[in-house]
Amino acid sequence: MGVLSAEGVLLRRSATDKDDALVQCAEALVALGAVGDDYLTAMRERESQISTFLGEGVAIPHGTHAALGGIRRAAIAFLQFPEGVDWDGQDVRVCIPIASRTDEHVDILSALATTLSDPAAAAALREAEDVDAVLALMAP
Template sequence: MPLTDLMAAVSTQVLAVADRDSTLIAASRLLACREAGADSLFLSLRERENVGSTAIGHGIAIPHGRSDTLQAPRGALLRLQEPVDFGGDEPVDLVFAMAVPAHYTHQHLMLLSELAEIFSDADIRQALRVAPDAQALKHIITHPQQARSG
């Protein structure tokens, strides 16, 4: 699945949370659908975080997990009103959570790589941080080329 397909179905939210687990709970609720409940997605995201932080620097984290009941990847972009500790070198204020079907292996890694590339762009990070609302966040993440200056 190309990243553009995942982005077409991404959910976004601006929210206040106190810590990493409350961020993962909020993300799992956005990722949940009839095929997979929020509780199992939260456990999958938290289990992955317990292996090692998904913080990638620049205040970004990409928590990800797998679910036996998902048929397609799902994504959720959260902008946190106050940064939280994700166990990396710096607090995180932008979180892109992703859940994929259990059988996704190569596709999972490709999606993570593409997301990391998007978030490596300072213009995109800045645009996400100043976006006025969840709708603007979704537009930026689904059209990252428009946020790049050059």
């Protein structure tokens, strides 16, 4: 299984607020076997230190450095929130939670940066309707 797999792509979700989105992000990483249940606490702590909002409607929630020991394997999930989530005043439509102890996720984040630099591709990511489209847009 790669860092981003089809099982980690969750489309057409809804969240009542930022914390609900964080809970869903942590649950996705737990379901992938990447982290334990305590990773949510580390994600909340990171958000209290600095927002993980990236731009173009995307946030990349992840844990603090102190949580690295609890990461079982590198994984990235993709959660789409078509109705948006208020992320400290920013409208987030996609969350890409990260669990990684090394640089295993860097290629995908590089591909994400490329995608977000193209407004049409960024819109395609926010509006993707199937898992294969997401995987293609996120491919390193």
